[in-house]
Amino acid sequence: MEPSDRELMAALASGDRDALSLLMERHYRRIYRVALSYLRDPDEALDVVQETFVKAFQHAARWDARSEVGSWLTRIGINQAIDRYRRVRRRRASEEPIEDGAGDHDRRWSDSGPSPERQVMGHEMGARLAGALRGLPERQRAIVVLRHYEEMTLEEIARTLGLSLGTVKSSLHRAVHRLRERLGELRA
Amino acid sequence: MRLWHGRWRRRVLALAAGTLAEDALRTPVLAHLETCAACRAERLALQSTIDLLARDPARAAEPPLSLSALRARVLARIDAAAGQSRPRRPRWAPGLWLGAAAAALLAVAVWWPRAPLAPAPGVVASPPSATVAAEVPDEDFIRHLERVVAREHAARYLGEAGDVLVTVAARPRRCRKGHDHVDVGEEAQRSRELLARRSLLDVHEAAVANARPVLDDVEQVLREVASLESCARRHDLQAINRQVERSRLLLKIGLMTRELQG
Numbered sequence: 154m155e156p157s158d159r160e161l162m163a164a165l166a167s168g169d170r171d172a173l174s175l176l177m178e179r180h181y182r183r184i185y186r187v188a189l190s191y192l193r194d195p196d197e198a199l200d201v202v203q204e205t206f207v208k209a210f211q212h213a214a215r216w217d218a219r220s221e222v223g224s225w226l227t228r229i230g231i232n233q234a235i236d237r238y239r240r241v242r243r244r245r246a247s248e249e250p251i252e253d254g255a256g257d258h259d260r261r262w263s264d265s266g267p268s269p270e271r272q273v274m275g276h277e278m279g280a281r282l283a284g285a286l287r288g289l290p291e292r293q294r295a296i297v298v299l300r301h302y303e304e305m306t307l308e309e310i311a312r313t314l315g316l317s318l319g320t321v322k323s324s325l326h327r328a329v330h331r332l333r334e335r336l337g338e339l340r341a
Numbered sequence: 342m343r344l345w346h347g348r349w350r351r352r353v354l355a356l357a358a359g360t361l362a363e364d365a366l367r368t369p370v371l372a373h374l375e376t377c378a379a380c381r382a383e384r385l386a387l388q389s390t391i392d393l394l395a396r397d398p399a400r401a402a403e404p405p406l407s408l409s410a411l412r413a414r415v416l417a418r419i420d421a422a423a424g425q426s427r428p429r430r431p432r433w434a435p436g437l438w439l440g441a442a443a444a445a446l447l448a449v450a451v452w453w454p455r456a457p458l459a460p461a462p463g464v465v466a467s468p469p470s471a472t473v474a475a476e477v478p479d480e481d482f483i484r485h486l487e488r489v490v491a492r493e494h495a496a497r498y499l500g501e502a503g504d505v506l507v508t509v510a511a512r513p514r515r516c517r518k519g520h521d522h523v524d525v526g527e528e529a530q531r532s533r534e535l536l537a538r539r540s541l542l543d544v545h546e547a548a549v550a551n552a553r554p555v556l557d558d559v560e561q562v563l564r565e566v567a568s569l570e571s572c573a574r575r576h577d578l579q580a581i582n583r584q585v586e587r588s589r590l591l592l593k594i595g596l597m598t599r600e601l602q603g
Contacts, residue, residue: 172504176414176496185404190397195405196583206415211422279398300359301394307360322360326351329358333390 154304158222165213173210179221181206184230188300191234191294192241193283201237227303228313231295238291247279286337293328296321347372357387362574383389406565406580413568417561424557427443438482491545495552496601502559503533503594510582510591516572523578532563539563555597558590 156164156175163171181202199280208229216225286294296313299305305313311321352370355361361370374381509528516524530590538559542549549556565581585591 170416173415177412177415177481178408182404186400187403189402190399195402196580196587199406199411202411202533203414203418207418210415210419258502280395282393283396295589297394301391302397302400306466309363319428322355322358325358325360326354329387329390330354330518332394333387333488336393337386 159218162213162218164211166216168210171216173206173295176207176226178279180226183223184226187227187230187298187303188234190286190298191231193287194241197237197249198234201230201233204233208233213243224309224313225303227299227305231313231338235291235295269324269341281336285332288326289331289334292316293324296324296331297328300325349377349380350383354387357384358591359391398501405452405576405583407569407574408567410565410577412562412580414561416554417564421557421561438600439455440490482579487545491542491548492601492603495542495549495556496598498535499552499555499559499594499598499601501531502563503591503598505535505566506562506591506594507560509578510585518572521575525566525569525573525578527570529567529571529573532567536560536563536567549601552597552601554598555590555593559594562590574583 158179158231161176170285183197184205185202188205189195190200192198192201197288205226208227216222270280286288286297289297292314299310300311305335307318307321307325310316311318314321316324349370352361352366353374356367356370361367374384376475406414414526509525516522541557542556546553560583561579565584569577
């Protein structure tokens with residue numbers, strides 16, 4: 154019988170690398186998609202996945218057994234993504250203006266759709282969504298990703314990001330309103 | 342009127358965003374939508390926006406690296422972090438004694454021709470013990486030789502690792518699994534051999550201390566290459582190549598190799 158996530162966390166806390174491998178197998182795709190939705194860059198997203206599991210291994214003993222393992226990993230992942238975005242923004246600010254539309258990275262991952270039609274659609278949509286999401290302040294973007302990509306409840310988002318429920322709600326309203334304005338043509 | 346309608350619009354926004362959880366709050370908004378065409382249009386626009394997020398290709402994107410390669414990368418990072426927090430190897434470590442002994446032998450071999458093989462005619466030979474005492478190299482010299490040898494080994498290791506990474510970056514041959522797979526069996530094997538040699542460089546840690554960051558980065562990438570199947574996904578190889586490019590690893594290897602060679 155397969156060990157549960159909780160059993161794996163207990164093993165991880167004692168330095169069991171096999172437990173880490175199993176946890177990665179179960180969660181790495183989800184963490185990657187959360188990070189990609191936030192950062193819109195496959196390489197940066199991959200680095201976030203890597204950092205998430207390194208931190209999970211190093212801090213497994215601090216995991217609160219009352220919380221779900223998946224949510225705990227997501228919390229590490231989204232916070233890593235926010236940190237990474239800040240670093241990239243600082244670096245780019247000193248080099249060049251931040252792109253608002255689709256960069257090469259968006260093209261790279263959206264080109265990997267299963268059919269040519271979906272590739273074209275995926276490219277266009279991925280690029281526009283990337284631009285619109287990038288236009289959101291980082292906290293609003295994190296809330297949109299956790300709500301609409303990770304399908305977390307508002308309470309879970311509040312706990313994950315260390316915000317009040319009211320702040321999560323008002324930030325989500327502002328974010329949806331901004332996205333509506335920015336994605337007008339694509340919706341039509 | 343405008344203020345009143347603004348309040349409804351905020352509630353419509355909350356409804357579309359899914360933050361009106363309680364029926365008691367939702368029911369009056371839904372009732373208002375029945376009577377307000379502008380609010381219905383607003384709700385439709387907001388709902389379409391949210392539906393777009395549901396169709397974002399990022400939601401189904403596959404990581405550009407296989408799980409085994411990613412696992413190798415994570416384990417390398419964990420080992421590197423553990424290595425940084427681990428105390429330095431004590432001076433009396435067996436590896437150091439072996440190295441010192443080897444260097445001493447080398448030193449004696451280098452110095453031997455300078456010692457007189459036989460006393461010249463008419464010259465009174467010194468007592469043997471005095472000759473040996475004069476010719477035994479001192480500790481500084483042994484340490485210098487250890488350092489030179491260790492740095493030379495590190496330079497050779499980095500050079501060979503660089504060769505592997507250049508070969509990986511070049512277009513490898515296709516293999517039996519199809520056009521999206523490539524043959525990297527040889528590179529994976531060479532990576533494994535290099536990784537087996539990696540720990541030997543730590544025997545003379547101080548001599549190659551400045552190369553440590555590059556050695557750690559190289560080790561991480563070699564682990565990824567070593568974890569590839571001989572007929573690997575082209576995607577996995579591209580991800581490794583991008584990592585090498587982003588970290589400018591080949592440039593760092595070149596610079597560090599030259600520095601180590603002095």
